[in-house]
Amino acid sequence: MAKWTAFPYDAADYTYDAAGLKKHWARLHKGDAEPFPKDDAVLAAWAAFHAGDFKKAVDAGLKAGDAGLVVANKAQSIYANYLETSEKTKLAMFLEVAERAEAQAKAHPKLANAHYWQAYALGRYSQGISVAKALTQGLGAKVKNALETTIALAPKHADAHIALGAFHAEVIDKVGRLLGKTQGADTATGLKMFKEALALNPDSAIARVEYANGLVMLEGDKRMKEAEKLYAEAAECKPMDAMERLDVEMAKEELEDE
Numbered sequence: 197m198a199k200w201t202a203f204p205y206d207a208a209d210y211t212y213d214a215a216g217l218k219k220h221w222a223r224l225h226k227g228d229a230e231p232f233p234k235d236d237a238v239l240a241a242w243a244a245f246h247a248g249d250f251k252k253a254v255d256a257g258l259k260a261g262d263a264g265l266v267v268a269n270k271a272q273s274i275y276a277n278y279l280e281t282s283e284k285t286k287l288a289m290f291l292e293v294a295e296r297a298e299a300q301a302k303a304h305p306k307l308a309n310a311h312y313w314q315a316y317a318l319g320r321y322s323q324g325i326s327v328a329k330a331l332t333q334g335l336g337a338k339v340k341n342a343l344e345t346t347i348a349l350a351p352k353h354a355d356a357h358i359a360l361g362a363f364h365a366e367v368i369d370k371v372g373r374l375l376g377k378t379q380g381a382d383t384a385t386g387l388k389m390f391k392e393a394l395a396l397n398p399d400s401a402i403a404r405v406e407y408a409n410g411l412v413m414l415e416g417d418k419r420m421k422e423a424e425k426l427y428a429e430a431a432e433c434k435p436m437d438a439m440e441r442l443d444v445e446m447a448k449e450e451l452e453d454e
Contacts, residue, residue: 205250213351248438250275269313293317308350315342354397360391369413401443404430
C-alpha cells in the first residue's frame with residue numbers, strides 16, 4: 197500500500213500512557229461505546245490511534261488478532277476518511293474494513309462495533325461511488341441493518357445514531373423522499389437520530405457537523421441558520437484525541453467556505 201499521510205497536527209495533547217487512557221477512556225469512547233480493553237497489546241494500539249498514528253494502530257490492532265480488529269478498523273476508516281489523498285486507495289481501504297468487520301460480526305454477532313465498522317466503511321464507500329449507485333447494489337440495506345443492529349446491541353452508541361441519521365439524510369437527498377421510502381429512509385427518523393446522538397455525546401464536534409449536513413439535506417435552506425450555528429459550535433469543541441481534532445478542523449474549514 198502507498199505511503200500513509202502523517203497526522204498533520206501536534207499530537208502532544210493526544211498522547212496517553214496506559215493510566216491516562218484508563219482515566220479518559222469514558223470520554224474518549226463516548227461516541228463508540230467501546231469497552232476498555234483487557235489486552236495490553238490492544239491498549240497500545242488504541243494509544244497509537246488516539247495520538248494520530250493511524251498506520252501503527254492498524255498494524256498493532258491486526259497483530260493483536262481478533263481483540264484488536266475494532267481498533268484496526270477504526271484507525272483505517274478514520275485515516276481513509278480524513279487523510280488519504282488517493283480516491284482509489286480510500287475506496288479500497290473502506291472495502292477492506294467492511295470485509296474484516298463483516299467477518300467479525302458473523303463470528304461475534306453480539307459485538308456492536310463489528311456491525312458499526314462494517315456500516316461506517318460501507319457508508320463511506322457508498323458516498324465515494326455515489327449513493328444512488330450504492331443503493332442499486334443493495335448497500336443501503338446492509339448499512340441500515342448493520343447500524344440498527346449496533347444500536348440494538350449498544351443503545352448509547354452515539355456514533356451509530358449519527359451514521360443512521362446520515363443514512364436517512366443521504367438517501368433522501370440523493371433519490372428523493374418517495375424513492376427514499378422504498379429504502380426505509382424518512383426525514384423524521386433521520387432528524388431524531390441526530391438529536392439522540394447529540395444528547396448521548398454532547399461534547400462531540402462530528403455529531404454537530406453531521407447534524408448540520410443532515411438538516412440541510414432533509415429540510416433545505418430554511419434550516420441553514422441552524423446548520424451554521426452547529427458548525428460554529430463544532431469548531432469550538434475541545435478535541436481529546438487526533439480523530440476529534442480532525443473533526444474540529446473540518447468544521448472550521450466548512451465555516452471558512454461559507
